[in-house]
Every structure is written in C-alpha cells, then in structure tokens.
Amino acid sequence: MTQRYHIWTEGCQMNVADSQKLAAGLDRFGWQATDGPEGADLVVLNTCVVRDKSEQRAISHLGRLKAMKRKGQGDFKIVVMGCMVGPKDDELRKRFPYVDHFARPQAFEGIFENLGLSDDTGGEFWPTAFPTPTGPTAYVPVIHGCDKFCTYCIVPYRRGRETSRPMDEIVQEVAHMVHGGVREVTLLGQTVEAYGLDFPEQRPDLGDLMAAMHDLPNLERIRFLTSYPKNMTRKIIEAVRDLPRVTEFFNIPVQHGSDPVLERMRRGYTLSEFHEKVDLIRSLMPEASITTDIIVGFCGETESEFQDTLRLLEEVRFDKVHVAMYSPRPGTIAARKMEDDVPLEVKKERLHAIEELEERISTQLNLRLEGTDQEILVEGRRESRWYGRTRSNKLVHFVGETQIGDVVTVHIDRATAWSLQGTTAADALPLVL
Ligand code: SAM
Ligand code: SF4
Numbered sequence: 365m366t367q368r369y370h371i372w373t374e375g376c377q378m379n380v381a382d383s384q385k386l387a388a389g390l391d392r393f394g395w396q397a398t399d400g401p402e403g404a405d406l407v408v409l410n411t412c413v414v415r416d417k418s419e420q421r422a423i424s425h426l427g428r429l430k431a432m433k434r435k436g437q438g439d440f441k442i443v444v445m446g447c448m449v450g451p452k453d454d455e456l457r458k459r460f461p462y463v464d465h466f467a468r469p470q471a472f473e474g475i476f477e478n479l480g481l482s483d484d485t486g487g488e489f490w491p492t493a494f495p496t497p498t499g500p501t502a503y504v505p506v507i508h509g510c511d512k513f514c515t516y517c518i519v520p521y522r523r524g525r526e527t528s529r530p531m532d533e534i535v536q537e538v539a540h541m542v543h544g545g546v547r548e549v550t551l552l553g554q555t556v557e558a559y560g561l562d563f564p565e566q567r568p569d570l571g572d573l574m575a576a577m578h579d580l581p582n583l584e585r586i587r588f589l590t591s592y593p594k595n596m597t598r599k600i601i602e603a604v605r606d607l608p609r610v611t612e613f614f615n616i617p618v619q620h621g622s623d624p625v626l627e628r629m630r631r632g633y634t635l636s637e638f639h640e641k642v643d644l645i646r647s648l649m650p651e652a653s654i655t656t657d658i659i660v661g662f663c664g665e666t667e668s669e670f671q672d673t674l675r676l677l678e679e680v681r682f683d684k685v686h687v688a689m690y691s692p693r694p695g696t697i698a699a700r701k702m703e704d705d706v707p708l709e710v711k712k713e714r715l716h717a718i719e720e721l722e723e724r725i726s727t728q729l730n731l732r733l734e735g736t737d738q739e740i741l742v743e744g745r746r747e748s749r750w751y752g753r754t755r756s757n758k759l760v761h762f763v764g765e766t767q768i769g770d771v772v773t774v775h776i777d778r779a780t781a782w783s784l785q786g787t788t789a790a791d792a793l794p795l796v797l
Pocket of ligand 2: 510511512513514517518519520554555592
C-alpha cells in the first residue's frame, strides 16, 4: 500500500527548501504527500526556534499530534527536524518521548534510516534528490550554517558552521529546477555573501556562483538572501549590477540603528559601515530595492537608542522592514549574560512605532510606481486575479491574459504599502488625453 507523508514547515526559506528536499527523497520511494496528518504514515515537523513564539507553535502542534494518536485518530510516525534539534537531543527525547526521530537541519539520512529506507536516498549531497519544482520560483540553499554568533541568535547553535555547497552541484540543481519549469531561483544562506569563504583553496564568491548559472536557458531571474553587511564586497555588488538576470533586490538586516546596541548584539559592523554598503548599492543601482530586519527591545535598549532606529529608517527609507520584539533564546550569549529588561508593553509600543513609520515609507516608495510598467513573473492566480513579483520583489495583483511562469509587462494602477495592483500592458486601457 502507498505510504503517505505530511510535512509541516515553520520558519525561514531555508526550512521551506529543506522540506522540499525531504519530500523529493520520499517521493523517490513512491510515498505520497498529504495535506494534513489524517491518514498519514509519517508526520514531519520542520521547526523554527528563532523566537519563542515559533517554538511554542511547534510544541502545540506536537501536542495535537500526540492527542490524535491517543484518540486513535492517527497511526503515524512523528519526526521533528529543523532548528528545534541541537547537537544533543537527550532533553528533547525526555520531553517528547512519543516522537520517533529527531533530525538536525539537513540531516535527512537519519530520517530515511528511521523509516527503514536505506537506499542512497537524498540529502544535501546527493544530486539525485534535488527537490521537485512546485512552481515558477524555487529556493536553493548555497551555504548552510552561520559563524557570526550574534548575541541574541540561536541559529549558529542549531545550524552549525558556515558550509558552502560545491558550485557545480548548485548549478546542477538550478538546471534541474529550470528543466522542471522554474524561472526564478533564490540562492539562500544566513549570510549568503559568505559563500565560498570556507573552501580550502580557490574561493569562488557569490558573484562567481551567479555568473556560473546565469546563462542557463529559460532561467529568467536570480535572487539571493540574506545579506550580511560585512560579507558584502564591492565585487559581489558589481556582479549584481553586471549580470542582467540577477535582480536588484537586497535583504540586508541591520537589526538596530544605534552603534552601542549593534555592539551588544555583536553584529560586527557599525552604522557608518552599513551606510557605506547601502550607498554603494544605490550609487551602482539607483533603482535597487532594499529591505531589512529590525529587533526592538533588545537588552538594555533605551528610549533614545530606540529613537536612533526610527531615525535610521527615515534616513535609509527601506522598501520593507521585518520587525520583531527581542525574544531571549536559551543558550545564546544574550540569554546567558544580559538582562531582558525592556518590558513587554514597551517592546510592543516600539514594534508598532516601527510598523507605522514603515507603512508610511513603503506607501510613499510604492506610490512612485503608480503609472509605470513593471516586469512581472507570474506566480499564480487567486480570486480571479493573477499575482507575481516585480524584479524588485514587490507583490503585484493584476488582471489580463497570461499564465503561470510567464514574464509579462504590467501597468501599475494602484499602490499600497503592501502590494501593487495593475493590468497586463496589452489589456491596459489606452490613456485618454
Ligand atoms: N542571518 C540574518 C541576519 O544576519 O540577520 C537573519 C537570520 S535570523 C534567523 C532572521 C531574523 O530573526 C533576524 O533578522 C532577526 O531580526 C530575527 N531574530 C533572530 N533572533 C531573534 C531573537 N532572539 N529575538 C527576536 N528576533 C530574532
Ligand atoms: Fe543569526 Fe547573526 Fe547568523 Fe544572522 S548573522 S543567522 S542573526 S547569528
């Protein structure tokens, strides 16, 4: 009988990519994906613990699965993978004895072994288990782990040291994706510009990697995430400018607008160094879109330090900001050595202040696109409208004749802070003068 699996994914794009890779491995054994745990033989939770909230979501999901099994509503194995699983899993085993297997991020082999599937199945370094494309866009991890050890962050403890994948294997994976209908790839890393630094000898950088895949037929766009200011070299930024299929879109988390806080976070750069990178990008690509991540309420954050962050957002005018309240993560340097002393109410106020300011800035920036024509890669259709993204990664809903995977010109009729609306240029009403 066909075995069925269900994968629940929480967290970042890297987890999405890992889940797809695991699914590809299971598919190779003839297993079938299901939408929910009902009727599944295997349920995998691919977890995120970057903030307490995401960890709690995984824990309550586990509770629901346990209850289903107890009530006889399911007879499945449970696998927990992702950032909830550190190098030692004894604590987890004690706490969740009903879980059949714990797998660290990308440790796919153990999952297959646990299921009695011992063939050369999948996992990062088996090109035969490249993920199966599920649409016109795909994530491709190029460097795993992180060496930076920002004081608030759990990632290096869970994902290990920076480890780049061989360039030819990545290019092969992208070619496989493109063959399956993918038109846009996003190259992933926690610090994606660190790509290649860990290779012993010849060290291709992110620019070389993008150049190596650039001319694959039918590949329309190459994106990359997440930028770490210190690893962004002029050479890489120039490669973004010079390679036409690489989009002018940068996600560069700054995290804070005050140097003393950046130091407490141990981010490894000053604000003036951050500004230098942004200025360089904008001088080479004036139309570049830049987004960022901000943490509010980090240990010891004073009102005036918080005001510095607001000022930074006014100065840089990011296209979008992901803002989070500081959440202490056990085991990190901040959780061990600093006090989480900003009250929750203050954190919430600061979060809302950032959201309000950014809504105003994003609206202003997006309004400038009204009346322009934008190149859109069509990703899908919802409620009788198509949707896709501009090269600068802005979401666009539009009407007109097209199909998924097409690259079309869309005339932008309306803009809000969150998205743009338009009409395919061929269907746009002629301007009445
Ligand atoms: N590597 C990227 C960087 O250098 O910022 C981001 C990776 S991190 C997993 C994703 C985002 O989660 C961060 O940008 C940060 O804003 C947020 N984050 C990480 N640890 C956090 C914590 N302890 N509390 C709140 N937000 C956190
Ligand atoms: Fe976490 Fe800092 Fe590494 Fe980003 S660079 S993953 S925030 S330790």
